[in-house]
Structures are given as C-alpha cells and as structure tokens.
Amino acid sequence: MERLTNRSKIVSDKKMTFLEKIYLPAILSGIMITIKHMFKKHATVRYPEKTREFSEIYRGMHVLKRDDKGAERCTACGLCAVACPAEAITMVAAERNKGEENLYREEKYAAKYEINMLRCIFCGLCEEACPKEAIFLTDRIVTTDYGRDEFIYGKDKLVEPVNARIDVTKRQTPEVLEFKQQKKLSHNR
Amino acid sequence: MTLLLFKVLLILAVFAISLFMAAYSTYAERKVAAFMQDRLGPDRAGPFGLLQPLADGLKLFMKEEITPEVSNKFLFVLGPSLFMITALMTGVVIPWGNLLNIDGINYSLQITDINIGILYVFGVVSIGVYGIMIGGWASNNKFSLLGAIRASAQMISYEVAMGLSIIALVMMTGTLSLKEICEYQAGGVGGNWNFWNVVYQPLSFLIFMICAFAECNRAPFDLPECETELVGGYHTEFSSMKLGLYLFAEYINMFISSATMATLFFGGYNFPFMHDLGLSQNAITIIGTGVLFGKIIFFIFFFMWIRWTIPRFRYDQLMNLGWKGLLPLAIGNLLITGLFILLNNRG
Numbered sequence: 020m021e022r023l024t025n026r027s028k029i030v031s032d033k034k035m036t037f038l039e040k041i042y043l044p045a046i047l048s049g050i051m052i053t054i055k056h057m058f059k060k061h062a063t064v065r066y067p068e069k070t071r072e073f074s075e076i077y078r079g080m081h082v083l084k085r086d087d088k089g090a091e092r093c094t095a096c097g098l099c100a101v102a103c104p105a106e107a108i109t110m111v112a113a114e115r116n117k118g119e120e121n122l123y124r125e126e127k128y129a130a131k132y133e134i135n136m137l138r139c140i141f142c143g144l145c146e147e148a149c150p151k152e153a154i155f156l157t158d159r160i161v162t163t164d165y166g167r168d169e170f171i172y173g174k175d176k177l178v179e180p181v182n183a184r185i186d187v188t189k190r191q192t193p194e195v196l197e198f199k200q201q202k203k204l205s206h207n208r
Numbered sequence: 209m210t211l212l213l214f215k216v217l218l219i220l221a222v223f224a225i226s227l228f229m230a231a232y233s234t235y236a237e238r239k240v241a242a243f244m245q246d247r248l249g250p251d252r253a254g255p256f257g258l259l260q261p262l263a264d265g266l267k268l269f270m271k272e273e274i275t276p277e278v279s280n281k282f283l284f285v286l287g288p289s290l291f292m293i294t295a296l297m298t299g300v301v302i303p304w305g306n307l308l309n310i311d312g313i314n315y316s317l318q319i320t321d322i323n324i325g326i327l328y329v330f331g332v333v334s335i336g337v338y339g340i341m342i343g344g345w346a347s348n349n350k351f352s353l354l355g356a357i358r359a360s361a362q363m364i365s366y367e368v369a370m371g372l373s374i375i376a377l378v379m380m381t382g383t384l385s386l387k388e389i390c391e392y393q394a395g396g397v398g399g400n401w402n403f404w405n406v407v408y409q410p411l412s413f414l415i416f417m418i419c420a421f422a423e424c425n426r427a428p429f430d431l432p433e434c435e436t437e438l439v440g441g442y443h444t445e446f447s448s449m450k451l452g453l454y455l456f457a458e459y460i461n462m463f464i465s466s467a468t469m470a471t472l473f474f475g476g477y478n479f480p481f482m483h484d485l486g487l488s489q490n491a492i493t494i495i496g497t498g499v500l501f502g503k504i505i506f507f508i509f510f511f512m513w514i515r516w517t518i519p520r521f522r523y524d525q526l527m528n529l530g531w532k533g534l535l536p537l538a539i540g541n542l543l544i545t546g547l548f549i550l551l552n553n554r555g
Binding site: 052056061064124 | 242246258516
C-alpha cells in the first residue's frame with residue numbers, strides 16, 4: 020500500500036532500551052518541541068476586531084434578489100424546496116393583485132418564504148435549482164441567537180432591501196456560470 | 209522599627225506574595241498552555257488579559273456553593289481549609305533574602321530560621337495530603353474517594369524518594385536549616401568559589417524535582433484529579449470557593465516547591481559575582497531577592513512546560529517509577545555521597 024506521508028512509523032513491542040526506559044531523552048526532545056511552538060505564529064484570529072477573510076465563493080446566508088426595477092424575482096415555484104436536501108425551505112404561494120406589478124415580477128409570488136437556518140447545510144443547491152435567479156448564497160454569516168424560533172428566517176430577513184442591494188456577483192465565477200449553463204442545457208435535452 | 213513589627217510585615221508580605229503568585233500562576237498556566245498550542249490564551253480582561261485572575265476569583269466567589277446531602281459536612285469544609293493552610297504554612301522557613309540593614313540593625317528576610325527547616329517543610333507538606341484525603345472521603349463519591357486514595361498513595365510513595373534525595377544534600381552541607389544551606393552556596397562564581405548544590409548533586413536534584421511534580425499533583429503525575437478517568441478526582445463534589453481553595457492551594461504548593469528547589473539546589477538568593485561587584489549589603493539583598501524570584505518563576509514555568517508536554521503516567525507506571533526507579537536511585541546517590549564524604553575527610 021502506498022503511504023500518504025513519510026512520517027508513519029512501524030510500531031513494535033520490542034523491549035525498551037535503557038535510554039528509552041529512563042524516559043529522559045524522550046522528555047527532552049518533547050520539551051524542545053513545545054518550546055519551539057511558544058514562538059510560532061498563533062493560529063487565533065481575534066474575532067470581533069479582526070475577521071477571517073472569506074473565500075470568493077463562500078456560501079453563507081441566502082438572499083432573495085429583486086430585479087432592476089425592485090420587484091421580487093421569486094415566483095414560488097418550489098424548485099428550491101424540492102432541491103433542498105435538508106428540507107429547510109418552506110413557502111406559500113399567492114397570486115399577484117392588480118397594482119402590485121412594481122412589487123412582484125410575475126403573476127405568482129411567495130407570500131411566505133422561510134428558511135430554517137438550523138437545518139440548512141449551505142450546500143447551494145437552492146441557488147442551482149432556481150430558474151428565476153432569485154435566490155443566491157452570499158458571504159454574509161448567519162449570526163447567533165437565543166432561541167430556535169429566531170433561526171427561521173422569513174422574507175423580512177431574506178429579501179434584499181431596494182436601497183441596499185446585495186452583491187452576489189462574487190460567487191458567479193466563470194466556472195460556476197459554465198456549470199449552470201451546462202445544467203440548463205441538460206434540462207432542455 | 210522593632211523586630212516584631214518587621215516580622216509581622218514580613219509574614220503579611222509572604223502571605224500576600226504567595227496568593228499573588230498563585231493567582232497569576234493560573235493566568236500564566238493558561239497563557240503558557242495557549243502559546244505552546246499556538247493559541248493566544250485569555251486576553252479579554254484588561255490588557256493582555258492581566259485581570260483574568262480577578263475575574264476568575266470573582267466568578268468562584270459568586271458561584272453557588274453546593275454541599276452534597278450525603279457528605280460529612282464538617283469534614284467537607286475541613287478538607288479544603290486544611291489543604292490551603294498547609295500550603296501557606298510552608299513559606300515560613302524559606303529564606304526570601306539575605307540580611308537587610310535598616311538603621312544599623314540587621315533584619316533577616318526569613319520569617320523564622322528553625323534549625324530543622326527542611327524537615328519542617330516535609331512535615332507540613334505531608335499534612336497537606338490529609339486535606340485531599342479528607343475532602344475526597346467526605347464527598348461520599350466514588351470518584352472523589354478514588355482520587356483521594358490515589359493522591360495519598362502517590363504522595364506517600366514519592367515522599368520517600370524525595371526525603372532520601374535530600375538526605376544526600378544534607379550530608380554534604382551538614383545542616384537542615386534552609387538558611388545555612390543557602391549560605392553554603394553563597395558567592396557563586398568569582399571571589400570564593402562556591403558552586404550551587406546542583407553541580408555537586410545533579411542526581412539528587414533530578415529526583416527531588418520529579419518527586420516535587422508528584423507531590424504537587426502536577427502532570428505527568430496528576431492522577432488524583434485526572435479528568436479523563438475520575439471526572440475531577442478528589443474535588444469532584446466541590447464547588448464555589450471551596451474548589452477555589454483546592455486549585456489555589458495547588459498553585460501555592462507549586463510556588464513553594466519552586467522556592468524550595470531554588471533554595472536547595474540553585475543557590476536561593478545568591479547570584480554569581482555577588483561579592484565582587486562592590487555593592488552595598490542592602491543592594492545585594494534586594495537584588496538577591498529579585499534573583500530568587502527569577503529562579504522561582506523559571507521553575508514555575510518549567511512545571512507548566514512539562515505539563516503541556518508529557519502525557520499522564522499510567523498508575524502502575526507511576527508506582528513502578530516511584531518504588532523501583534527513584535527509590536533505589538536515591539539510595540545509590542546517598543551511598544555514593546557518603547563514600548565521597550568519607551574519602552574526603554580521610555585525605
């Protein structure tokens with residue numbers, strides 16, 4: 020079998036030599052290792068003052084996008100809920116009334132859209148499933164809270180505000196776009 | 209300033225310093241552990257987390273004090289108190305410094321120089337094990353009892369080797385008084401050549417140090433309170449400041465045993481070239497006390513260093529090391545020392 024590293028040692032239960040029996044050489048080499056670590060760079064990030072840099076394609080808290088005119092893109096088709104492996108998404112669809120054209124893009128919209136952030140595994144399958152480019156994962160993190168109820172995020176938290184749009188282009192790398200294109204083509208086939 | 213007033217002040221100072229060192233040892237322990245594991249350790253309370261011991265102390269005071277229903281109430285309180293008292297008592301015979309000259313009168317920076325100093329330390333430390341034993345037994349808990357039994361067995365086993373290792377030193381210096389042992393090493397290098405005792409008795413020092421680790425219940429000999437096997441060992445049932453007393457007393461023990469090691473083997477308050485620099489007596493004393501504390505802090509650091517390096521011994525390994533390893537070694541060391549003294553006196 021091929022070894023993964025060259026650091027593995029073959030162990031045996033042979034009798035210990037005198038030097039091994041008195042422990043001291045082993046202890047000495049041990050304390051040399053620990054003292055070396057005292058002067059190494061610490062791995063800690065002092066969190067509230069400093070934040071760790073996120074990956075470009077970090078999958079964090081979701082956003083429900085609006086279109087250019089500020090109307091919600093989601094049509095409550097339910098594909099994201101079907102795609103979700105953790106079954107974290109629920110929604111209630113409703114029909115658009117007259118005069119609400121500036122609020123909702125198409126005739127059907129999600130009256131209620133909830134993601135249970137405790138169930139969500141942030142896999143991004145909802146984003147892949149969405150045919151309307153309505154849901155995206157962003158580099159924002161889901162913050163801590165006191166109760167389980169607070170983690171069921173409704174539309175108030177998910178839909179992006181009109182005057183504070185959330186940038187989702189960072190995640191749309193050429194590879195991701197290519198992947199989505201391929202998927203669309205395979206659907207049509 | 210009368211002698212009495214000076215002694216009272218000295219006692220208060222030693223008491224305060226012991227507690228201060230214990231409090232900051234807890235901080236240092238966490239910092240050293242963190243640094244050796246590439247972490248930062250406590251750094252939120254005050255600059256660099258320096259107020260952390262205060263926060264910890266406050267937390268321990270505010271915690272609910274739980275006394276188990278089935279425990280022996282009197283002994284349950286006596287255990288931690290006894291452990292703390294014995295820990296604080298040992299500081300009395302340590303020479304914290306040389307003579308201090310105030311208004312033409314020499315004051316010794318040692319609370320009392322009894323002629324059996326080292327024996328006194330041993331005696332008091334041996335009483336300390338009762339604190340653990342009583343506390344563990346009074347909790348009426350199997351884990352506590354197991355921890356207490358382990359603690360007493362371990363302390364008794366290692367005290368034998370520790371005592372024998374010291375006898376070699378006592379034979380060499382011809383005194384039991386810590387002050388005189390300290391004086392014996394005065395001068396350091398330069399002037400009149402007196403080396404530290406560790407040069408003459410390295411093996412004795414090694415045995416003494418290993419036994420000191422065991423006596424303080426420190427890793428790798430922390431079997432009485434090993435979390436992985438016994439929850440918390442003898443202090444499983446203790447909470448609030450009673451637990452605090454146990455933890456605190458342990459750090460005071462560490463401080464005192466560091467001081468003892470520094471005094472016995474590393475010249476105590478003596479430092480190299482102390483008589484060659486042309487300093488006044490008071491200056492030498494003050495620098496000497498600083499040097500002693502430097503040595504003590506190094507040993508405390510060494511305690512922590514070892515703790516975060518070596519895993520815990522198995523119980524049979526512990527007993528093997530104590531009875532079959534250290535005890536014969538200490539006796540051998542004793543015989544060799546005796547032989548050398550005999551030959552020297554003849555020639």
